[in-house]
Amino acid sequence: MNEQIKQDIEKMKAAIEQMKTAGEDLFSEEIKNLQVKLENAEKELNSASEKVVEVVNQKEQSFVQKYGAGTARIVEIILLGMILYRLF
Numbered sequence: 001m002n003e004q005i006k007q008d009i010e011k012m013k014a015a016i017e018q019m020k021t022a023g024e025d026l027f028s029e030e031i032k033n034l035q036v037k038l039e040n041a042e043k044e045l046n047s048a049s050e051k052v053v054e055v056v057n058q059k060e061q062s063f064v065q066k067y068g069a070g071t072a073r074i075v076e077i078i079l080l081g082m083i084l085y086r087l088f
Contacts, residue, residue: 002048005048063075
């Protein structure tokens with residue numbers, strides 16, 4: 001979802017630049033509309049990112065509370081090992 005939002009933001013930025021080069025007076029209303037959509041998309045992206053971070057932090061805290069910090073570190077090491085194994 002975040003990738004789609006990022007792509008939409010890039011498309012809107014490109015469209016704004018195209019309209020500005022074609023004539024700002026001619027497309028002034030469209031530019032304003034796209035800028036509003038761009039701001040909303042950026043807010044949505046930031047909000048989605050914050051929610052993901054919040055959920056990860058909550059899950060991490062509950063795991064540590066349940067199983068202890070030592071177990072959490074072992075799980076992190078195992079996961080990092082799996083990632084490195086898949087990369088190489």
